[in-house]
Amino acid sequence: xxxVLMEQKSVLCASCDISCSLTAHVDKGxxxxxxxxxxxxxxxxxxxxxxxxxxxxxxxxxxxxxxxxVGERGSGKWEEVSWDDAMADIAKRLGKVVDEYxxxxxxxxxxxWNTSVENGAGRRFMNHLGSPNWISGVALCAGNTSAVNRMxxxxxxxxxxxxxxxILLFGHSPTRHSWTPIYNMIQTAKVRGAKIIVCDPRxxxxxxxxxxxxxxxxxxxxxxxLGMVNVxxxxxxxxxxxxxxxxxxxxxxxxRVNEYPLERVAELTGLDEESIRSAARTYALAKSAxxxxxxxxxxxxxxxxxxxxxxxxxxxxxxxxTPGGDVFFEFPPEIVNASAxxxxxxxxxxxxxxxxxxxKHPVFTYRGMEPLxxxxxxxxxxxxxxxxTGNYMANPSATFRAMAGxxxxxxxxxxxxxxxxxxxxxxxxxxxxxxxxxxxxxVHEHFKTPTAQLADYILPGDSWLERPQIWxxxxxxxxxxxxxxxxxxxxECRSVYAFWRDLAVRMGFEEAFPWETLEDVLDxxxxxxxxxxxQFSEEFEYKLPNLRFRKYEKTGFATPSGKVxxxxxxxEGFGFDPxxxxxxxxxxxAKFSSKLFTGLRENEFFQTxxxxxxxxxxxxxxxxxxxxxxxxxxxxxxxGEWVEVETKIGxxxxxxxxxxxxxxxxxxxxxxxxxxxxxxxxGKLSGAWQFSDAQACPDDDDxxxxxxxxxxxxxxxxxxxxxxxxxxxxxxx
Numbered sequence: 001x002x003x004v005l006m007e008q009k010s011v012l013c014a015s016c017d018i019s020c021s022l023t024a025h026v027d028k029g030x031x032x033x034x035x036x037x038x039x040x041x042x043x044x045x046x047x048x049x050x051x052x053x054x055x056x057x058x059x060x061x062x063x064x065x066x067x068x069x070v071g072e073r074g075s076g077k078w079e080e081v082s083w084d085d086a087m088a089d090i091a092k093r094l095g096k097v098v099d100e101y102x103x104x105x106x107x108x109x110x111x112x113w114n115t116s117v118e119n120g121a122g123r124r125f126m127n128h129l130g131s132p133n134w135i136s137g138v139a140l141c142a143g144n145t146s147a148v149n150r151m152x153x154x155x156x157x158x159x160x161x162x163x164x165x166x167i168l169l170f171g172h173s174p175t176r177h178s179w180t181p182i183y184n185m186i187q188t189a190k191v192r193g194a195k196i197i198v199c200d201p202r203x204x205x206x207x208x209x210x211x212x213x214x215x216x217x218x219x220x221x222x223x224x225x226l227g228m229v230n231v232x233x234x235x236x237x238x239x240x241x242x243x244x245x246x247x248x249x250x251x252x253x254x255x256r257v258n259e260y261p262l263e264r265v266a267e268l269t270g271l272d273e274e275s276i277r278s279a280a281r282t283y284a285l286a287k288s289a290x291x292x293x294x295x296x297x298x299x300x301x302x303x304x305x306x307x308x309x310x311x312x313x314x315x316x317x318x319x320x321x322t323p324g325g326d327v328f329f330e331f332p333p334e335i336v337n338a339s340a341x342x343x344x345x346x347x348x349x350x351x352x353x354x355x356x357x358x359x360k361h362p363v364f365t366y367r368g369m370e371p372l373x374x375x376x377x378x379x380x381x382x383x384x385x386x387x388x389t390g391n392y393m394a395n396p397s398a399t400f401r402a403m404a405g406x407x408x409x410x411x412x413x414x415x416x417x418x419x420x421x422x423x424x425x426x427x428x429x430x431x432x433x434x435x436x437x438x439x440x441x442x443v444h445e446h447f448k449t450p451t452a453q454l455a456d457y458i459l460p461g462d463s464w465l466e467r468p469q470i471w472x473x474x475x476x477x478x479x480x481x482x483x484x485x486x487x488x489x490x491x492e493c494r495s496v497y498a499f500w501r502d503l504a505v506r507m508g509f510e511e512a513f514p515w516e517t518l519e520d521v522l523d524x525x526x527x528x529x530x531x532x533x534x535q536f537s538e539e540f541e542y543k544l545p546n547l548r549f550r551k552y553e554k555t556g557f558a559t560p561s562g563k564v565x566x567x568x569x570x571x572e573g574f575g576f577d578p579x580x581x582x583x584x585x586x587x588x589x590a591k592f593s594s595k596l597f598t599g600l601r602e603n604e605f606f607q608t609x610x611x612x613x614x615x616x617x618x619x620x621x622x623x624x625x626x627x628x629x630x631x632x633x634x635x636x637x638x639x640g641e642w643v644e645v646e647t648k649i650g651x652x653x654x655x656x657x658x659x660x661x662x663x664x665x666x667x668x669x670x671x672x673x674x675x676x677x678x679x680x681x682x683g684k685l686s687g688a689w690q691f692s693d694a695q696a697c698p699d700d701d702d703x704x705x706x707x708x709x710x711x712x713x714x715x716x717x718x719x720x721x722x723x724x725x726x727x728x729x730x731x732x733x
């Protein structure tokens with residue numbers, strides 16, 4: 001008897017944020033297996049998170065019907081209701097909040113991988129309603145990077161791994177099962193002969209194979225780059241023609257970096273001078289070089305300067321929009337891009353001016369982007385370009401303070417879509433206080449996450465196997481990919497587009513959402529091709545751009561000066577230092593003599609997700625803190641022991657694992673731990689109060705980047721305490 005061939009669909013994985021093209025195998029209307037893309041160029045881009053996705057979405061605890069809270073907030077008690085009843089009540093209660101407090105009293109928290117399937121609907125709704133208070137995890141991860149890059153040269157480049165001769169990595173260490181395509185591209189470049197420079201306190205896998213490994217002190221990335229720029233300028237290794245024709249502020253920059261001679265930089269970073277000098281020379285003398293995006297410099301108290309210095313290194317060496325360098329991809333011309341779909345132009349200026357945090361920390365807010373508006377239209381054809389959705393955000397900490405009643409005005413309605421907000425930002429206690437102070441919380445989700453447990457409504461969301469999608473590389477990577485619907489959503493699960501359109505109709509601006517279904521809006525976005533989404537997706541799994549290099553030679557750069565602004569007129573206009581700098585850490589309390597580095601990426605999980613999948617939890621059943629033997633001796637702890645990692649604002653429970661590649665004084669912990677099997681509801685939140693790193697991360701002025709207002713997560717003063725624990729309690733189902 002011959003085997004029955006299963007139907008195959010091309011899908012885009014959303015188990016992390018990198019959107020790998022995969023193949024879904026469908027049997028009797030259900031996805032039963034995930035394998036690599038059928039395209040031989042993409043066959044290596046698959047990880048365990050994608051492989052186990054069908055099992056994840058078939059979990060018996062998945063929310064399949066709308067749930068309405070019963071009893072007090074966080075009671076853990078729910079009743080099933082119809083979508084129509086839920087949406088009618090949500091619209092009524094949101095209308096009451098808007099009438100009493102203004103449209104700005106609505107805040108929305110989401111994520112990039114969720115926003116990429118909204119087709120601009122979330123911001124479109126908010127802009128028509130009148131609220132500027134949209135926040136996302138991209139404030140700490142790539143979105144903020146894009147905003148800072150735009151202030152230097154008007155766009156956010158993506159690295160040309162395929163032909164580059166040198167890769168400079170700051171801490172970012174992709175693995176076979178984490179940011180898999182980037183891992184594969186680095187490995188391929190290394191085999192091809194590209195030089196690898198790794199700046200990382202630990203001896204990572206990438207550091208093991210690097211030509212230069214710079215084990216700098218945690219959080220000193222900006223200081224290291226100031227030293228590298230010093231070497232490149234003072235040894236005349238820079239591209240003189242590019243600097244003369246296409247930059248402003250070179251002489252002022254030279255004066256600034258002369259304040260950071262290698263002797264001082266060595267002291268700040270813990271490196272020897274020759275290592276810094278040698279790495280700088282290798283980067284500058286390469287025929288082409290890239291500095292790929294990294295979350296490490298996104299999450300430091302010197303984040304803005306560190307990201308600007310990456311831009312500066314690219315400019316000094318002429319590696320901007322060149323083959324083998326960091327390339328300015330354009331929006332895919334075939335589609336109506338997501339930035340245009342968002343309709344930022346309809347939000348009145350008086351409402352933009354109310355965006356929370358924009359007065360003190362403007363970089364990625366409407367206020368921060370306003371000086372670039374005309375130049376952006378001149379170069380890129382439209383005034384609003386929301387790259388990685390990170391260019392028109394409210395400040396997260398300021399938003400949570402307003403939710404808690406500590407802001408310039410109240411925020412009383414909070415919508416969360418595809419984002420476990422409570423665990424995803426610094427100062428979890430503040431976020432919790434803000435959520436408990438809301439009149440309305442709506443969460444669109446798959447599971448009862450700690451955030452969802454505090455909601456008034458949990459609305460069941462579809463998954464990436466259950467919907468069609470266009471992916472445009474976040475407006476960053478240039479590629480245009482499609483994802484075919486492989487199966488029907490189970491139960492009453494619906495898309496985020498369906499949620500926003502339904503609410504828009506009920507709130508009185510249906511005309512802004514003329515597309516009744518998700519398929520309709522995808523057809524509209526592709527209408528310039530003359531093809532429907534179904535036709536286009538059958539023809540193109542992905543479509544690469546027609547690359548044009550050195551586009552600035554015809555258009556200039558999308559900055560006020562039309563050039564690369566080494567000396568930032570935009571930041572100067574806001575009263576900030578127009579040149580990069582290094583702000584040294586405050587003197588810690590003697591009690592906290594180690595440094596907490598949060599954000600360890602476990603191969604099995606992404607952010608706060610995946611811990612409900614048995615096969616993945618079996619590989620990493622408990623949250624682990626990595627320290628070396630020196631640190632273990634210092635705190636009197638051993639491998640396998642439960643400990644309490646404490647900072648000045650909170651503590652979390654972790655299990656010790658000794659790894660000798662860790663440097664002295666560094667305590668590395670994972671992000672986003674909770675245990676879905678543990679007790680739900682207020683005070684418990686499925687273990688979030690015991691394990692989530694967010695409660696140990698401060699967001700006071702000492703630990704915020706000045707220009708962006710994002711928290712310092714790479715080097716928080718901490719200590720380790722031995723504790724006695726009840727293992728049964730920490731694993732209570």
